[in-house]
Amino acid sequence: MKHLNKILVAVMMVMGLSSHAQDSNNPWAIAFGVNAVDTKAGAEGGHNWLDRHFSQPFAVKDNWNILPSVSYLSVSRYVGDNFSFGLSGTVNKIDKFVTFAPEPASVMHDSRGYIVTNPGDLMYYGVDATIKYSFMNLIKSKVIDPSLSVGGGYTFFGDSSFGTFNPGAGLTFWFTDNVGLELATRYKKAFGDRTEGNVDFATPDAPSLFQHTAGLIFKFGGKDTDGDGIYDKDDACPEVAGLKEFNGCPDTDGDGIQDSADECPNDFGLAALNGCPDTDGDGVADKNDACPTVFGLAALNGCPDADGDGVADKDDKCPTVAGPKENGGCPWPDTDGDGVADKDDDCPTVAGPASNRGCPEVTTEALDNLKIQARAIYFNSGKATFKVGDVPARLDAMANILKNYPNAKFSVEGHTDSDGSDAFNQTLSEDRANVVREALLERGIKGENLNAVGFGEGSPVETNKTAAGKAKNRRTEVILQK
Incomplete structure (x- = not known):
């Protein structure tokens, strides 16, 4: 040696x-x-x-x-x-x-x-x-x-x-x-x-x-920075481990399309869709499919059109009956666009749910507002006449609220203070309720949607021992009928 x-x-x-x-x-x-x-x-x-x-x-x-x-x-x-x-x-x-x-x-x-x-x-x-x-x-x-x-x-x-x-x-x-x-x-x-x-x-x-x-x-002597078995001089992606068939570039999702050419590199997809998946098999990549789990049409961004009227089912107010796009896919108009055709809509110009026949549901806020306006209408003692003040404005505000609910049924309730006999107060409360009802009918409220009832002196909101309390008890209420 x-x-x-x-x-x-x-x-x-x-x-x-x-x-x-x-x-x-x-x-x-x-x-x-x-x-x-x-x-x-x-x-x-x-x-x-x-x-x-x-x-x-x-x-x-x-x-x-x-x-x-x-x-x-x-x-x-x-x-x-x-x-x-x-x-x-x-x-x-x-x-x-x-x-x-x-x-x-x-x-x-x-x-x-x-x-x-x-x-x-x-x-x-x-x-x-x-x-x-x-x-x-x-x-x-x-x-x-x-x-x-x-x-x-x-x-x-x-x-x-x-x-x-x-x-x-x-x-x-x-x-x-x-x-x-x-x-x-x-x-x-x-x-x-x-x-x-x-x-x-x-x-x-x-x-x-x-x-x-x-x-x-x-x-x-060969250099392979990313350790993928492909030498840097032949590696198109020398710093990222990849596959030999892609000259050293990766295919993260394993769909046979290298990441640089894959529009969905982390999701297994189809070559025809540049590497993106198509869950419902309708030829529209999931990332572009507005209905990715339901087979649909490319012209409708992958959504179905059951009635073939050119309006995607998800946007079609009548998905099983063909109709023009301007009618929301229904054969009849829907003026307020609430999904209830005018012919079935009790409120064709005001949007509301189908469960209420196309009319809006009365909100708690609206009822509270009605109560405030009605209680602010004061009557002369022992009479069914309004005191001088902003009564007309109060009645206008009440009418505007009621017009938003054209199929809702309301009741005008009349009340009195404790002065006078029970019989007198009962009649007086009914008269006061009717006065308010007539004022609202004059402002465009339908008669079938509004009735009047008197409760006499039986439902005070304040004490009858003071003049101020009696004034508040001489009032009306507008109540939603269930």
């Missing part, structure tokens, strides 16, 4: 400039593992070029030099168009050096004339730059990644050193998007004479060789 120091130093020097990463999402990659050196390719002689280089490519036990530890490290960067550039460092120990000795030979050799010797403690170091082309995109695979490469480097072989030209090939199997098993081989064609050091055999030229590597590769 101590030999890795030289490799790590060389790799770190060029880490910012080099790489053979696999894609643009994670431009950086680092790989490490073991390497094997086969010197048979550099053995001079041999029967022919193919014999020297490929006669025994997998003679692992006989020809391969393998250091039983992590013995190579590479750092790489993707540069575009399936190309990557990187630097690698390797270390090994040569204990199987292959040479060629033509027959007869003074040493033992195999039947093809190759001799394998152990040169002793001969260390191997290599630093190589590589340009690699990946075929993974061309074959449309996400697992199998074949490649070809070319490059050059420098080899330290014992006490000697020399440059090399390195064509090669590789095959990577990706377990995940970022982790894989990398297998590679390269032929390292040596240039320059090899200076003999502590090697005790004649090898006048720098030895060419095959070097094979196997190890793990890890891709990294």
